[in-house]
Amino acid sequence: MRRALAVLAAVPLMFFAAACGSDDGTGAAPATATASGAAASGLKVTGNVGAKPTVAFPAGSPATKSSYEVIQPGSGDGIKAGDRVIVNLTVWNWDGKGNAVQGSSYDTKAPETIPVNEQLPQVLQEGFTKVKHGGRLLAVLASDIEAQPQATSAEPTKVFVFDVVGTQPPALKVATGKETGESIKGVKVDNPGGEKAPTLTTKTDEKPSKELVVKTVIQGTGAKVQPNQMVTVHYTGKIWGSDQQFDSSWERGEPAEFPLNQVIQGWQQGLAGVPVGSRVVMSIPPEMGYGAQEQQGIPANSTLVFVVDVLGAY
Template sequence: MRRRSVLLAVPAGLLALAGCGDDDSDKGDKTSPEPKSPSAQPTAKMDGPVPALLGGTKFGERPEIARGVGKPSDKLEVKTLIAGRGPAAAKGDYIQVNYLGQIWDTGKVFDTTWDKGRKPFIFRVGAGEVVPGWDQGLAGKKTGSRVELAIPPKLGYGEQGRPPAIKGTDTMVFAVDVVGVFNSKSAAHGSKVAQDNKDLPKVGDNTDGKAPSVTVPKVAAPKKLVSSYVLEGDGPEVQETDTVLVQYKGVLWDGGKEFESTYANKDLAQFPLPRLVAGWRDGLKGKKVGSRVLLVMPPELGYGKEAKENIPANSTLVFAVDILAVA
């Protein structure tokens, strides 16, 4: 059984799926592909008829999609507009995408990550975290691909729709760019940074997807937070409001015993940074995506006097964290 992470500052059960769009009323009429239809059967028809792309035809550009012509299909229609050459998204993998969604009949855009201030969306393929049309239509697609989907209501939000933007009779059309695919073998691939402080733990710099070694020195633990690069990536800096997709390994300063690891679980972790313990929030903010980071956090930035699973009270914690992506 997969263990619940001890890193969250609030019980994991309080976390709900976050929408791609913003629920604030002053943000407009945005929605996202997240809530799933209760009755969905695999009905994919590959390379079927989809509306034409009028502009923004290159990968990474905001697309402009024509209105649908005629009556839309009652099956999922999927067309690969640009065939990528990177890793393919298998069931259980995390996939990072940019997307634009609009209504077949009207051509009205209801949501897009290409809006200013938005970031690519990350979800786990085949886990029911998105509408079935996304789970089915994006499975197997390679990094660097642009895919167009026409999703009938039964593989979208069903008869209830997603008012007011999407009625229960609306077919949704999406253009989706596959930015990245991540799984339990993913790792940071940044440039190596010297680890020359003998009073700090040494972290392995392997990039083969296996757990890095973490060797804790036999000296007194630091009193302040340590956050330093082991591998420095070249991606965007982590913002304090981001959700991070990571590989990590956590050990105790006293004795170096491992207490939690995504490598042991054979699964990645995705966390909203604001809901993590202070040592993670402060230690990862400003660090670059693609990096491996050493975090050493004193008890007051971890769990203080409170004991957790495999973590005694008043423990100094040591982490090796690979920042794979942010959303």
């Protein structure tokens, strides 16, 4: 499920791809439907918001036109374009045969976060802005979405039920908190203050540690990063001893965003448990980085040094 949502940012059609299986859900009393936009092709959603729903499918062929329907409007804060909406979601393949459920965050017990932006299919961009926190949205994503240039193959019609849990606070622009005075011997981090990038210096005759070393430069006060979360960070990376820079999100002018469990081991272990808002400096030995494999701008068997601002996690 998380893999499907992670690639959604780059390839909206891949939102269709179910990445986990589950059993059919069980429902309670039917929810009151409030139609908004195109009707959802005769689908009937049952169950209470906050529990895994059930969908009854009409007879005949699957819908070929995407649509959404507000099942419960919710009574909390509204959702607007640009928000990161936190949802429990359940997805089905609508094939006119088994209409099998493909996955549900109610089974994994891990709500998902979806950016409401132009990279979402239009039907979801509009649908999410019609529900509030505590609401439920039904969406059909059909073949008419495949006109997008990113589409590479036909996918079956998908049915989603989204229960809105809330919205993710916007990512920070820079680390915020108290400087700790911590450092790694041989490495220097200068903190200019404001929203300016820190300066990392790794020119040293000191020998790097053979172990992962993580030091907190600025202590943030946000929630701790979890190993399976998406993270938003600003960073600069250099080679130990040479001060050779090989990457910097600061120089690109925008933070990076990625699933923490899909990057090098040094990042996975080094950032897990770090509070949002922190600035850390990490020394990563070769076996937790790129090992004996040369990368673009990174010699084989290099010890990597990063200064990282943890701006958000969801």
